[in-house]
Amino acid sequence: MLYTAADAPNRAYGCWAQFSGDGEWDESNNHxxxxxxxxxxLAERLQKGVDERARILPRNTNASSSPKVEVAMELAKEAYTPRLTLQHWIEEGQFAPSTASTGLKVIDTIKEKIIKTPVKHTDISITNGRIQMDGALLVGGSHSTPWWNGKLRTNYLEKASPAITRFVPGREGLGLTDRIDSVVNFMKQKDLLVFDQNYGLWYDRRRDDHERVRRRDGDVWGPFYEQPFGRSGQGTAWEGLSKYDLKRPNAWYWARLKEFAEKGADEGLLLFHENYFQHNILEAGAHW
Incomplete structure (x- = not known):
């Protein structure tokens, strides 16, 4: 498609300069x-003047080319005063915020309004060897969560696979801390029915080398694959962080699974959780 000057004309309003070229000119040598x-x-919406709150750099907007003698004399006097710049105006301006408590609400006087959201219950069953939800047959593929691997380089993230319990502090998105809604949308787009969840082979990606050695420090590498059990805050595990407490659930891990299970159920998706992980028995003890 070809474009001409008529499709995107140049426009200049309120210019104080020498004019050259073709375009639309208006309010030249004027304010x-x-x-x-x-x-x-704002004044139109509030139906009242807002000059007291408007903080605009002051300017003399008298653009007359033939002012009265009195006005011309005043303008001549102004020429002896250096023009106020935006920087000086900002530096000299003093803003005194109001600290008055008049009209403010007290938390004790605010009545709590509880909004009850109806809970949607879905009935999942296996009938005659077929998985059904509310009587409807569920059809689709399955997605296995990453157990390990991953890099935080930008060029790698595009190739990453969704994971519910992968964690990267302060960063969200595919290959990082996945948004649950994004994981649900990914499965719907790919016609996937089941999210097959395993906890990570290890938390720290330095363990990818499969060495059975204690790490010299706790400078762990992300992304991190959370475990179902929490840290004890005591002692030092082999990756340099505190030891795990196998009697203490990892609240973040289980909350993430719960969020996916609930949101996924609304979209006809299932969460299949592998509560036991025997991969270390089948391959290498270094996983532990």
Whole structure:
């Protein structure tokens, strides 16, 4: 498609300069009003003046080329005063926020409004060897969560696979800390029915080398694959962090699975949780 100058004309409003070229010119050698479209719209919406709250760099907007003698004399005097710059105006301006408590609500006087959201119950059953939800046959593939591996480089993240319990502090997205809604959408787009969940082979990615040695420090590498049990805060595990407490559930791990199970159920998806992980028995003791 070809475009001409008529499709995207040049426009200049309120210019103080030498003019050259073709385009639309308006208010040349003049000041455009209103000076602030924002405050003009605010005054129109509130139906009252807002000059007391408008903080706009002061300017003399008298653009007359033939002023009265008195006005010309005043303008001549102004020429001896250096023009106020935006930087100086900001530095000299003093903002005194109000600290008055008049009209403010007290938390004790605010009545709590409890909104009850109806809970949606889904009936999942296996009938005649077929998985059904609310009587409807469930059909689709399965997605196995990553057990290990991963890099935090940008060029790698595009190739990453969704994971519910992978954790990267302060970063969200595919290959990082996945948003649960994004995982649900991924499965719907790929016609996947079941999310097959295993906890990670190890938390720290330094263990990918399969060495059975104690790490010299706790400078762990992400992304991290959370375990179903929490840390004890005591002692030092072989990756340099505190030891696990096998009697203490990892609240974040189980909360993430719960969120996916609930949101996935609304979309006809299932969570299949592998509560026991025997991969270390089948392959290498270094996993522990």
């Amino acid at each position: 455009v009003q209103p000076r602030s479209l924002f405050y003009a719209q």
